[in-house]
Amino acid sequence: RTPPCRGGVSAELTSVVKTGNRVTVKVRFMETDPEANKISVVYSRLDKSAYENDFYLLAGDKKYLLLKDSAGKPLAPEKLVLAGKGKLRGIWYGTFPAPPAGESLMLFLPNIEPLGPFSIADE
Numbered sequence: 711r712t713p714p715c716r717g718g719v720s721a722e723l724t725s726v727v728k729t730g731n732r733v734t735v736k737v738r739f740m741e742t743d744p745e746a747n748k749i750s751v752v753y754s755r756l757d758k759s760a761y762e763n764d765f766y767l768l769a770g771d772k773k774y775l776l777l778k779d780s781a782g783k784p785l786a787p788e789k790l791v792l793a794g795k796g797k798l799r800g801i802w803y804g805t806f807p808a809p810p811a812g813e814s815l816m817l818f819l820p821n822i823e824p825l826g827p828f829s830i831a832d833e
Contacts (some may be wrong), residue, residue, distance in 0.1 A: 718746025719792055719799050721822050728830050732777060733808040735817055736766070736826065739800040752790040752800070753820045764820035769809035777805050789811050 718741060725736045739752075754761060761784050767774040776784040786804035793799045802819065808830060809815060816826035 717748060717750050717792075718743030719750070721819075721825060723817065723825050723828060726828060726830055728808050728811075731808050732805050733767070733830055734803060734805045737802045737819070738798065739802070741797050741799055747794045752792060752802075752822065754789050754791075756784055756786060756788050756809055760820060764818065765804060766768040766818050767806045767809060768816045768818060768824075769813040769821070771810070773819045774806045777807060 719736050719739050721739050722744045723735065725734075727734050751762070756765070760777065765776050765784070767787060776786050776830060777799050778784050784804075789806045790800060811830055814827040814829055816824045817828075818824050
């Protein structure tokens with residue numbers, strides 16, 4: 711799997727917000743090459759297999775999967791398509807159970823290199 715960063719776009723963590731026992735992570739996809747103008751699909755559907763294998767926070771040796779709403783839908787966009795033009799190509803967000811404060815975390819999303827390490831400040 712190759713990261714979409716190859717297409718003149720880089721992923722950067724823009725916020726990690728802890729609320730109670732959950733943490734919401736936001737990622738911004740920024741243009742690194744103005745010549746890059748193709749639309750790229752990071753993922754086209756968040757199905758059960760993708761949910762279980764491709765989207766998680768890793769803290770130590772423990773995986774934290776996305777939380778789900780009352781209808782069983784993961785708390786993240788159903789798909790992620792990066793725009794072909796402009797500085798900001800796309801935004802992704804996801805809500806996970808909060809790992810213990812101070813743990814070193816890595817964020818895993820499909821088709822991009824893991825983001826991190828980063829940590830969550832205690833409330």
